[in-house]
Amino acid sequence: MRIRPEVFDDRAAVYAITHAAFAGIDPMVEPEEVGLLQQLFECDQYDNRFSIVALDDTTVIGHVIATWGAVNGEPLLGLGPLAVAPEYQHRGVGSILMQEIHDRAEQESISGIVLLGAPGYYSRFGYEAAQPRGIHPSVPSWGEHFMVRVFDDSCLPSGDYRYAKPFGV
Numbered sequence: 001m002r003i004r005p006e007v008f009d010d011r012a013a014v015y016a017i018t019h020a021a022f023a024g025i026d027p028m029v030e031p032e033e034v035g036l037l038q039q040l041f042e043c044d045q046y047d048n049r050f051s052i053v054a055l056d057d058t059t060v061i062g063h064v065i066a067t068w069g070a071v072n073g074e075p076l077l078g079l080g081p082l083a084v085a086p087e088y089q090h091r092g093v094g095s096i097l098m099q100e101i102h103d104r105a106e107q108e109s110i111s112g113i114v115l116l117g118a119p120g121y122y123s124r125f126g127y128e129a130a131q132p133r134g135i136h137p138s139v140p141s142w143g144e145h146f147m148v149r150v151f152d153d154s155c156l157p158s159g160d161y162r163y164a165k166p167f168g169v
């Protein structure tokens, strides 16, 4: 398996695995994450350094992205979507993608990354509830599902978080 930043030619495959990973009961219905990704790739808050693909030979099998949101005007990365092709799940691909995006964030001296997700999954990567850290979601009911991975406590902004525009929150 190889890991590298996503390039334009990966995008069709990224949409396909995202569709498959998030598919509901009717696989013909496009999950909202696919449209979200299309908009994220086009928006000003997209940063190619934080859009990572995993490949099996030349086949894209997983993708993770973090885009620039803001806390009181201070930029802070927001992670998601994360998707692994169903036939490659439970083999550590998601974990490797998470590790890679964290390594890159640390190399770039990023203070932290927020996400909305299952604490049972993301706590293993060092995520904790964001609100006790002073970062509040735009939707209060997100509660403990709104999480932050802190890299540098000393420059972590605090206040209300707004995701990149395509998220609409």
Ligand SMILES: CC(C)(COP(=O)(O)OP(=O)(O)OC[C@H]1O[C@@H](n2cnc3c(N)ncnc32)[C@H](O)[C@@H]1OP(=O)(O)O)[C@@H](O)C(=O)NCCC(=O)NCCS
Residues within 6 Å of the ligand: 021, 022, 080, 081, 082, 083, 084, 085, 088, 089, 090, 091, 092, 093, 094, 095, 096, 117, 118, 120, 121
């Ligand atoms: C979540 C996802 C990215 C994990 O990818 P993966 O390559 O299977 O992850 P890993 O192999 O590194 O880890 C798998 C472990 O994660 C855990 N896990 C997966 N989803 C979980 C969830 N929602 N809650 C708690 N734990 C979860 C399980 O413990 C699993 O262990 P198992 O293999 O013993 O069952 C993948 O399942 C996926 O694409 N799911 C659909 C899309 C999605 O929910 N994305 C995340 C939200 S944005």
